[in-house]
Amino acid sequence: MTDTDCLFCKLAAGEIPSTKVAETERVLAFRDLYPKAPTHVLVIPKDHYANVAELTAADPALAGDVLAVAAEVAAAEGVADSGWRLIANSGPDSGQDVFHVHFHVVGGKPLGPMVSA
Template identity: 85%
Template sequence: MTDADCIFCKIVAGDIPSTQVRETERVIAFRDLYPKAPTHVLVIPKDHYANVAELAAADPALAGEVLAVAAEVAAAEGVDGPGWRLFANTGADGGQDVFHVHFHVVGGKPLGPMVAA
């Protein structure tokens, strides 16, 4: 399933170029265009799910595969030893701006606190 207007669906289809770092049959990982750290990779399911809750409800096995690919990316990027962060923004108040579920693998420097007090 895809959404014709979704930028990530267009990346999956090959209509928009990306710098891929990992791909499985159902998951793709590519570098963020506006990295917030030396390592900043987005990991997404190829099928379109709007957010984490929708993915988890519809296909828990795929959600697990996305997490496994994220860990593989962290290891391949060399941030698994010193530490890395995995997060998914969900909903407008959560900071989500592309409504195709995506997880950020971020590392390569000390990241500090997750949310400012």
Template identity: 75%
Template sequence: MTDQDCVFCKIVAGELPSTKVRETERVLAFRDINPKAPTHVMVIPKDHYANVAELSRSDPALAGELLAAAADVADDDGVSEDGWRLLANSGRNAGQEVFHVHLHVFGGKPLGPMLAV
């Protein structure tokens, strides 16, 4: 399933460019175009799910595949030993801008506090 207006669906379809770092049958990981850390990779399901809740309720196995892919990205980028952050925004108040579930993998430098309040 896809959403024709979704930027991530367009990346999956090859309609928009990306720098892929990992791909499986159901998951795609690519470098963020505006990185906030030396490692900043987006991990997405190839099928369109609006947010984490929708994905986890519809396909919990795929949610697990996303987590595994994020860990693999951290290993591949060499940030596992020093630590890395996984971020999933779900909904407007959380800061979600693209309504296709995605995980951000950050690493490669000290990341500071979890929330700036």
């Protein structure tokens, strides 16, 4: 399933170019255009789900595939041993601005506190 107006659906379909880091039949990982750390890769399911709850309710196996690709990206980027953060904003109050579930793999430097007041 796709949303024809969704930026990440268009990226997953290859309609918009991206710098791919990893790809499976159901998952795409690509570099963030505005990285917050030396490693900043977005990992998305190719099918459209608006947020984490929607994805996990509809397709738990796909949610697991997304997490597996995130771990593979961390290893490939050389941050698996030093530490990396997996971030999923879910809903407007979290700061989610693209409503296609996505996970940020962030690392390559000390990241500091997880949430600042």
